[in-house]
Amino acid sequence: MDGGQQGRMTAGNETFPQALSVADLRLDPRRRRREWAIHRLFMAAAVLSVVISAAIVVSLVGNALSFAVKVDPAALWTDGWFPRRGLYDIRTLVAGTLIIAGVAMLIAAPLGIGAAIYLSEYAKPRTRGVLKPALEILAAIPSVVLGFFALTWISPNLIQRISGAPLFNMAAAGVAVGILIMPLIASVAEDAMHAVPAYLREASFGLGARKRTTSLRVVVPAAISGIVAALIVGISRAIGETMIVAIAAGATGGSLFELNPFRPGQTMTAAMTSLAIGSDSVRGAALTFESLFFVGFLLFVVTLGLNLVSDSFVRRVRERY
Amino acid sequence: MASIGRPQPVSTAELVELRLRGATLDWRGHLLQGMLLTSLLLALAVLAILLGDIVLRAIPVFTERPIEFLTGQLSARPQRAGISQGVIGSVLLMGFVIVLALPLGIGAAVYLEEYAHDTRMTRFIGTNIRNLAGVPAIVFGLLGLAAFVTLLRLGNTLVAGGLTLAVLVLPIIVITTSEALRAVPTSIREAALAVGATRWEMVRSHVLPYAAPGIMTGSILSLARAFGETAPLLLVGAVAGTFSSSGNPLGQLFGSYTALPTVVYNFARESKAEFRALTAATIVVLLIVILLVNATAIVLRNRYDRKW
Numbered sequence: 001m002d003g004g005q006q007g008r009m010t011a012g013n014e015t016f017p018q019a020l021s022v023a024d025l026r027l028d029p030r031r032r033r034r035e036w037a038i039h040r041l042f043m044a045a046a047v048l049s050v051v052i053s054a055a056i057v058v059s060l061v062g063n064a065l066s067f068a069v070k071v072d073p074a075a076l077w078t079d080g081w082f083p084r085r086g087l088y089d090i091r092t093l094v095a096g097t098l099i100i101a102g103v104a105m106l107i108a109a110p111l112g113i114g115a116a117i118y119l120s121e122y123a124k125p126r127t128r129g130v131l132k133p134a135l136e137i138l139a140a141i142p143s144v145v146l147g148f149f150a151l152t153w154i155s156p157n158l159i160q161r162i163s164g165a166p167l168f169n170m171a172a173a174g175v176a177v178g179i180l181i182m183p184l185i186a187s188v189a190e191d192a193m194h195a196v197p198a199y200l201r202e203a204s205f206g207l208g209a210r211k212r213t214t215s216l217r218v219v220v221p222a223a224i225s226g227i228v229a230a231l232i233v234g235i236s237r238a239i240g241e242t243m244i245v246a247i248a249a250g251a252t253g254g255s256l257f258e259l260n261p262f263r264p265g266q267t268m269t270a271a272m273t274s275l276a277i278g279s280d281s282v283r284g285a286a287l288t289f290e291s292l293f294f295v296g297f298l299l300f301v302v303t304l305g306l307n308l309v310s311d312s313f314v315r316r317v318r319e320r321y
Numbered sequence: 322m323a324s325i326g327r328p329q330p331v332s333t334a335e336l337v338e339l340r341l342r343g344a345t346l347d348w349r350g351h352l353l354q355g356m357l358l359t360s361l362l363l364a365l366a367v368l369a370i371l372l373g374d375i376v377l378r379a380i381p382v383f384t385e386r387p388i389e390f391l392t393g394q395l396s397a398r399p400q401r402a403g404i405s406q407g408v409i410g411s412v413l414l415m416g417f418v419i420v421l422a423l424p425l426g427i428g429a430a431v432y433l434e435e436y437a438h439d440t441r442m443t444r445f446i447g448t449n450i451r452n453l454a455g456v457p458a459i460v461f462g463l464l465g466l467a468a469f470v471t472l473l474r475l476g477n478t479l480v481a482g483g484l485t486l487a488v489l490v491l492p493i494i495v496i497t498t499s500e501a502l503r504a505v506p507t508s509i510r511e512a513a514l515a516v517g518a519t520r521w522e523m524v525r526s527h528v529l530p531y532a533a534p535g536i537m538t539g540s541i542l543s544l545a546r547a548f549g550e551t552a553p554l555l556l557v558g559a560v561a562g563t564f565s566s567s568g569n570p571l572g573q574l575f576g577s578y579t580a581l582p583t584v585v586y587n588f589a590r591e592s593k594a595e596f597r598a599l600t601a602a603t604i605v606v607l608l609i610v611i612l613l614v615n616a617t618a619i620v621l622r623n624r625y626d627r628k629w
């Protein structure tokens with residue numbers, strides 16, 4: 001507006017207004033240089049993320065490869081995970097990881113999705129305003145705290161009541177991991193149900209459907225991709241969870257192959273911490289340093305794969321609505 | 322619906338009236354609603370039990386020797402053990418995260434949202450950052466061990482720990498900042514560009530001020546995350562043992578260091594029963610900080626939450 005009026009005024013004063021050249025439209029050089037510098041600076045910050053991922057992959061692959069080359073293949077398939085004795089049975093770690101992630105999902109999947117449906121479909125705004133922050137606080141509890149809770153409360157009060165399990169057992173760790181990932185599952189699943197447009201619900205009500213039919217037969221199927229994504233993200237987090245397992249699942253030094261959740265066990269993550277805190281072993285004998293990276297590489301590949309799958313499910317919801 | 326065509330005992334008019342008045346109680350609906358609410362309340366009950374249990378366990382420490390506990394040094398003897406090194410270590414680590422990760426993360430988000438065109442490269446960087454956010458924390462510890470401790474020869478110092486934590490939260494800061502920037506409507510940007518602002522001037526004077534509350538909330542939450550993170554610190558050499566340091570706590574910068582969550586882990590592994598109370602007391606300190614920070618973020622978000 002201002003520019004237009006001014007333009008007309010000068011046009012009135014001068015009979016032949018001077019035509020603007022390209023140079024007039026350019027910014028003055030100082031401003032342009034600053035623009036350029038800031039642009040590059042921001043770009044460098046973004047590129048750094050790629051550098052970090054590359055660094056992770058390189059550092060993992062390098063040491064993992066040197067482990068794979070040097071290790072005796074027979075040591076990868078024995079009776080247990082005892083790195084200090086040169087026994088690197090991967091089955092032990094995979095079994096422990098899957099059992100704990102399984103117990104966790106048994107807890108977190110129904111609770112998380114139930115909470116998500118309630119928050120998205122049933123809760124009134126005021127109830128939601130209280131319950132959602134409460135769930136966020138649960139999500140903010142550090143895993144080392146939940147690990148202590150698993151050892152001192154969940155294990156004696158829940159697990160040992162129903163079974164003759166020792167204090168350190170995989171079930172208690174699994175329950176605690178489930179509590180840890182439940183808010184995450186609830187939040188991702190709720191986002192997906194929130195994205196279901198209101199007209200689908202209205203159409204369902206218009207046909208005379210009840211609230212429960214609308215929630216379970218219309219909203220949940222419409223948001224199913226997002227719900228699946230929530231579950232996959234949950235599994236990925238459960239597999240990568242470290243401190244709870246390191247504190248409550250037992251088996252600090254090593255572990256025998258174990259499938260019973262009511263016994264102590266070892267996961268990939270817990271094996272890594274116990275390798276790392278026995279500080280002599282990381283830099284010391286045999287292949288312990290490399291085995292740390294080998295396990296880390298496995299963990300990275302598995303969680304990356306799960307995250308990519310979940311990402312594609314989330315994108316499917318976003319494209320639909 | 323299914324009853325159409327079957328002989329009805331009542332007239333259609335009566336049936337319709339019955340339906341409209343809702344004479345049949347939908348008990349299954351109520352049951353479902355109850356179950357859904359229960360699943361939510363069950364999780365919150367666990368939260369309540371956790372907080373209650375830990376506070377109860379911690380009470381003896383805070384009533385008997387609160388000052389010595391907060392200012393004392395780590396010790397294998399529970400009667401003398403304190404957490405001062407953990408507190409100072411955590412504060413120093415947070416300093417690293419704030420100085421390194423905040424500017425880098427916000428810068429990367431501004432580039433991706435405000436500068437970059439939608440090219441294959443941009444999308445690659447975006448996907449990359451989202452995947453980095455999903456990488457388990459302990460893998461970042463491995464990166465720190467390989468890159469900072471071994472390759473850069475920083476050794477098991479607080480600097481290596483700080484760098485590792487900064488790298489860990491960087492993707493989270495980028496993601497939350499991007500979301501905050503995306504919530505600022507395009508019209509605000511066009512208004513700035515229309516009066517002749519350059520891109521940086523537009524970002525600085527128009528986009529960032531409106532996105533600031535969102536950026537702050539996200540950054541605060543990721544700081545809280547870094548504050549409670551333990552696993553990567555164990556890999557990059559935060560001491561998991563009761564070390565006795567020389568009097569100067571700032572010596573941690575270049576010597577052996579520890580942080581509050583590492584102290585929790587450390588105490589939790591001690592077999593002496595007295596350490597249970599010490600663990601709980603340390604957790605209380607850790608949780609007070611984390612919950613305060615989270616509450617600040619939630620209040621901030623609710624106060625400045627605006628719909629365009």
